[in-house]
Amino acid sequence: MAAPAALLRRRGTEPAPARARGRRAGVPEQFTGWAFVTPGAAIILLFGAVPIVWSAVMSFQRNNLLSGSTPYVGLRNYRALVHDPLVIQAVAHTLVYTALFVPGTMVAGLFLAVAMNRKIRFISLYRTAAYATMAISTISEAIVFIWLFDPSYGVVNYLFSLLGIPQQQFLNNPSEALYVIVIMTIWGWTGFAVVIYLAALQGVPQALLDAAAVDGASSWTTFRRVTVPLLSPASLFLAVWLTINAMQLFDEVYLSTQGGPLNSTTVLVYYLYDQAFQNFNFGYASAIAYFLFLIILVVTAVQFRVGRRFTHYRS
Amino acid sequence: MRSHWLGVAVASSLVALGLAACGSDASGGSGGGITISIWEGYTGAEAKAFAHLVSVYDKAHPGTTVTSLFVNNDSSLQKVLTAVRGGSPPDIAYLYGSWAPNVAQIPQVVNLTNVVRRPGVNWPDFWVGERDVATVNGRVIGIPALVDNLAVVYNKALFAQAHLQPPSPGWTWQQFVSDAARLTSPARKQFGTAYVTPGSEDTVWHWEALLWEAGGQILAPGNKRAAFDSPAGLKALTTLRDMAVTDHSMYLDPTDNAYTNLFNSGKVGMLVTGPWDLSAFPNVHYGVQIMPSFPGTSGGHQTISGPDNWVIFNNGAAHTAAAERFLLWLTAPAQVKYFSLATGDLPIRRSVETAPGFLTAMNKALPGVDTFISNLGNVRQARPQTPDYPKVSQILGNMIVSVLLGKSQPQAALAGAAQQVNQALASSNG
Numbered sequence: 001m002a003a004p005a006a007l008l009r010r011r012g013t014e015p016a017p018a019r020a021r022g023r024r025a026g027v028p029e030q031f032t033g034w035a036f037v038t039p040g041a042a043i044i045l046l047f048g049a050v051p052i053v054w055s056a057v058m059s060f061q062r063n064n065l066l067s068g069s070t071p072y073v074g075l076r077n078y079r080a081l082v083h084d085p086l087v088i089q090a091v092a093h094t095l096v097y098t099a100l101f102v103p104g105t106m107v108a109g110l111f112l113a114v115a116m117n118r119k120i121r122f123i124s125l126y127r128t129a130a131y132a133t134m135a136i137s138t139i140s141e142a143i144v145f146i147w148l149f150d151p152s153y154g155v156v157n158y159l160f161s162l163l164g165i166p167q168q169q170f171l172n173n174p175s176e177a178l179y180v181i182v183i184m185t186i187w188g189w190t191g192f193a194v195v196i197y198l199a200a201l202q203g204v205p206q207a208l209l210d211a212a213a214v215d216g217a218s219s220w221t222t223f224r225r226v227t228v229p230l231l232s233p234a235s236l237f238l239a240v241w242l243t244i245n246a247m248q249l250f251d252e253v254y255l256s257t258q259g260g261p262l263n264s265t266t267v268l269v270y271y272l273y274d275q276a277f278q279n280f281n282f283g284y285a286s287a288i289a290y291f292l293f294l295i296i297l298v299v300t301a302v303q304f305r306v307g308r309r310f311t312h313y314r315s
Numbered sequence: 316m317r318s319h320w321l322g323v324a325v326a327s328s329l330v331a332l333g334l335a336a337c338g339s340d341a342s343g344g345s346g347g348g349i350t351i352s353i354w355e356g357y358t359g360a361e362a363k364a365f366a367h368l369v370s371v372y373d374k375a376h377p378g379t380t381v382t383s384l385f386v387n388n389d390s391s392l393q394k395v396l397t398a399v400r401g402g403s404p405p406d407i408a409y410l411y412g413s414w415a416p417n418v419a420q421i422p423q424v425v426n427l428t429n430v431v432r433r434p435g436v437n438w439p440d441f442w443v444g445e446r447d448v449a450t451v452n453g454r455v456i457g458i459p460a461l462v463d464n465l466a467v468v469y470n471k472a473l474f475a476q477a478h479l480q481p482p483s484p485g486w487t488w489q490q491f492v493s494d495a496a497r498l499t500s501p502a503r504k505q506f507g508t509a510y511v512t513p514g515s516e517d518t519v520w521h522w523e524a525l526l527w528e529a530g531g532q533i534l535a536p537g538n539k540r541a542a543f544d545s546p547a548g549l550k551a552l553t554t555l556r557d558m559a560v561t562d563h564s565m566y567l568d569p570t571d572n573a574y575t576n577l578f579n580s581g582k583v584g585m586l587v588t589g590p591w592d593l594s595a596f597p598n599v600h601y602g603v604q605i606m607p608s609f610p611g612t613s614g615g616h617q618t619i620s621g622p623d624n625w626v627i628f629n630n631g632a633a634h635t636a637a638a639e640r641f642l643l644w645l646t647a648p649a650q651v652k653y654f655s656l657a658t659g660d661l662p663i664r665r666s667v668e669t670a671p672g673f674l675t676a677m678n679k680a681l682p683g684v685d686t687f688i689s690n691l692g693n694v695r696q697a698r699p700q701t702p703d704y705p706k707v708s709q710i711l712g713n714m715i716v717s718v719l720l721g722k723s724q725p726q727a728a729l730a731g732a733a734q735q736v737n738q739a740l741a742s743s744n745g
Contacts, residue, residue, distance in 0.1 A: 066418070066421050068516075146572070152506075260513045260515075261716050274709075
């Protein structure tokens with residue numbers, strides 16, 4: 001880092017006086033900076049920060065957004081939330097979903113990334129295909145999976161019948177529906193994990209892999225002891241990012257089961273939507289949103305803390 | 316140079332702030348005339364017909380300009396609420412009838428009770444189901460925008476294949492159940508009928524039609540207690556359970572969008588559905604029949620309707636008056652007739668149905684729609700007009716789905732749901 005500065009100086013450029021001249025002109029440089037940042041910041045504040053603060057206020061109100069009256073009810077919404085059996089169910093569904101979706105996506109992504117981290121014919125076609133799942137709209141994805149998992153006409157049950165596995169009810173069965181959504185979303189997000197892992201794999205120095213080979217390590221050992229640890233920053237990023245997304249699952253549920261059957265796929269954000277836009281309990285829905293925020297905050301903090309122990313950063 | 320760039324940056328940030336702050340300036344009203352804004356969710360043929368009507372109105376009324384903005388119907392209430400809070404609601408919005416009790420709580424909603432009594436409006440010409448949904452606690456808060464109802468659409472070829480007589484207007488639920496069983500063939504992956512089971516209002520209102528046909532009620536008068544836990548409720552729920560659980564003659568669709576494709580592929584014999592689905596069945600030769608009845612009850616062949624409303628928001632006396640004038644014109648018989656013929660939507664006025672040649676023309680465009688039009692006469696009541704209805708609906712949705720999936724028995728499910736509804740209504744402040 002020091003070299004370019006020395007080079008500059010040797011060529012006779014003098015940055016220090018230039019800066020001094022700027023200060024003499026009377027307009028502090030930071031003011032100019034702020035002026036450039038203001039348009040973006042203003043929009044972010046307006047559409048990001050204001051709703052965040054407003055929903056915090058609403059979470060202490062009884063508010064249906066319809067009538068003018070919005071009495072403050074203190075912590076009543078938060079207290080109701082703790083005693084709402086559907087919130088408890090929704091938390092359980094959200095956690096089960098996250099616990100399956102995050103590792104599932106990471107393993108599938110890593111597997112495909114390793115498979116595609118080589119020079120073979122049509123490799124860019126394969127890589128594009130893997131990423132295409134991210135580009136496909138959620139609605140098309142949901143419709144395709146609804147038909148794949150249709151109990152009477154779906155391909156999955158057809159394959160099951162060929163393999164002698166009993167026919168399943170899938171989205172019609174309260175104890176199976178959530179898992180169908182897990183599979184649907186893993187398929188949708190794997191492309192993202194592939195891209196992150198592919199980039200990270202390209203950063204694994206060949207010298208280390210060669211050294212491991214010279215030491216007589218098998219390719220599996222090399223993968224486990226050299227490649228995977230070197231991918232750990234990417235893994236931590238994916239774990240955190242996918243978890244935050246998983247906790248906010250909504251689209252797939254809305255499009256395929258609408259929280260059913262019998263609330264078996266009602267996750268927190270779906271329940272929040274339901275309370276706000278079906279029942280007009282905006283105060284209660286805001287409290288649920290803050291409750292979810294708290295859960296995400298805690299989970300992410302734990303992930304960073306635990307993750308740091310297993311993450312190797314090369315400097 | 317520096318100060319120049321600074322100026323640009325400050326100016327652009329001001330522009331951004333200004334843009335963001337303005338939002339939509341819907342009021343208009345330049346040059347002495349008045350501009351009224353409408354939010355509607357029309358697409359395709361409906362959008363074309365509506366745009367035509369608006370242009371006709373604009374030409375005939377030089378002082379008034381009508382501007383319409385497309386807003387998806389499903390999300391229009393949340394957008395309207397935001398606009399109301401921001402102080403710039405549209406003058407008129409298309410809103411689902413099921414929202415009416417909640418919409419009535421918005422202070423800016425204009426009371427139309429006296430407007431619909433004006434001479435020439437002929438309020439009783441609107442179907443009773445529409446008027447009920449436009450009225451909340453005796454106050455008219457909307458003018459009907461759309462009407463539909465449920466009837467039975469059946470596949471003629473599958474009926475012939477099973478050597479069954481097509482349903483007649485006097486048919487019963489017992490016949491429906493036995494026909495469904497005869498139309499079912501596991502080998503051909505063919506079902507007698509289908510039912511949507513996401514547990515949403517779509518699940519619920521199909522059952523409510525059966526409840527009313529069996530002579531039952533959803534809530535007791537006053538909307539403070541459940542009334543569906545009755546012999547009629549049991550009859551309605553058991554009828555569905557017989558097909559779903561005992562006969563396996565009912566395809567359960569948890570997604571609410573598979574059943575139309577299955578019917579159009581000749582995999583389902585009968586569907587209880589509305590006129591909006593007819594255009595999705597180009598591949599099958601279908602017939603339409605009114606709902607079956609439960610003999611021995613007072614319910615008859617009545618059906619359920621889900622009308623929607625045009626609602627006016629107060630943006631000052633001049634805007635309100637202009638909006639009222641436009642809506643009364645839009646929903647006058649001539650315009651209703653034009654709109655129905657252009658779109659296949661059911662006429663929102665009774666007098667249009669009897670206009671000479673109307674039914675023939677409608678049926679040519681959309682076969683079977685005439686049965687849905689005459690079926691409007693079988694709409695005798697509306698769902699309870701209470702802001703708590705969404706809660707009631709969710710409880711009923713779970714009750715129906717749990718029975719259809721074989722997770723609970725009808726009587727126990729009814730009792731449990733009634734207890735939950737009573738609790739929800741008691742704890743409500745609305």
